[in-house]
Amino acid sequence: MNKLEQLIYQFRSELGADFISTDVVGMDGLSIAGGSIDPSFNSTDASARFAMVMKLADKVSEKVSLGKVDDNLVTTDKAYIISRFLGNGSYYWGVAASRNATLGNIRMMMNEYADQLWDAIPR
Amino acid sequence: MGMQGNLRDMAIADLIQHTCQDRKTAQLRVEHSGQQAILYFDKGNVVHASLGDQAGEEVIYAILRWEEGKFDLEGGVMPPERTIKQSWSGLLLEGARRLDETGISFFQSEPETYLEANEMAQKFEDILKELGGEVNGYLASTLTGMDGINLASHTKAKVDPEAVSAQMAMLIKLVHTSVEKLGAGEIEDNLTTTDNAYLLIRFLPGKQYYLGIAADRKNGNLGNMRLISKMYVDRLAKAMPR
């Protein structure tokens, strides 16, 4: 298990039963690490789609002069889907968690893991 | 920038919307059955229109009915005068109301008079103003249709509400489609955190409109924004015409 996968595993364990899926994704939409434990949640598809969301969110934010995007959080009746840029923005980290999860806590945890994940990405 | 084409391929309402959303200064010539209308845009606003001896808003309402004809959009042409003060979204709103076929779906039931349309926009703006008092670090808010047309907005900062509305509509549409395709449930809200701000988008019931709120990151709180947005979405929905 490489460093990136170790960190993802650690994060998954911290999230516990609320975890659905997590991926570290290039802005081409391709995941380089992670996966889903829920067979009904297609993490490959999610990675690609949310790469587009993050690109658009960044473009929108720039056009309305509100700065660079840190994260994007979608709340649905079934899940939280949180996407966070890593490092220089060439990757993003996506997490899907059940609605039972504590959203603020996931955000905090992602903030803490983000730099470590960025450092662990092979470049 | 220049573009020519036929109204069969691109409706006048769409030409107006795109030119304004891109914040262009331009001249649009439209020909139909031997008539020629000329519209002028200045930094994303429609400021003048002429058709024969007529000038002003009524020209817009008249030409929105044209389905056939040619258009020529030329960038960088300054308006010779200003005869229109209404916002472009207001013009299209009133134009849609006057058309027999609503190319732009807006009200659930159409108001009887132009005055009623204005009163409704004012009611929404009053609600948004009140919302602004409740959101910590408030910058701006907008009530927008999923076509990107702004029904009402309120801003405390140097934010262009129509540009924000259009951009946010694109984002929430993409998020909504993504969530739907993933089978991840019914979207409730989308919250974007940037260096400087929080941007929240929440659908009104029925998902034909959304409420967008921007707050300064330093003074804003996510919990406060979500809570207030939930409360005010209900109020805005109740204020919609039946």
Added chain:
Amino acid sequence: MNQISGSNQLKNLLAQMNAEGGFPISVLTDSQGLTIAWSASDGMDPERQSAAVAYMQKAALQVGKQLGMASTDEISFVDTNGQHLVCRLFDVDNHCLILAVMIPDRDRSYRRATNHAVHQIHKIWNQFWK
């Protein structure tokens, strides 16, 4: 912000409570760990506190269920320096809220201050948002 808005009233309430009690930070949080209102001295992180207390609240709910206890009223988190984080859990208008106050030392009284704050939060909510 509008001086008479509900949000401003909440913020003022927490600021007043902190000033009177000598508390460095207090937050009003939703059950998702997102801050609704806060008042804090420099260097304190209300977002982090909100996230942490919601997490604690969830754990407390589980513990209470397992032990067959009635709904939780207060959770205290005490460190070896005597600093403690007190969380009051309550419902307003079907919203589950947490008032979390950092008490800098063990001997400082807080119960009356937090009781008053919870009562005032109910009042503000009913006045502005019900």
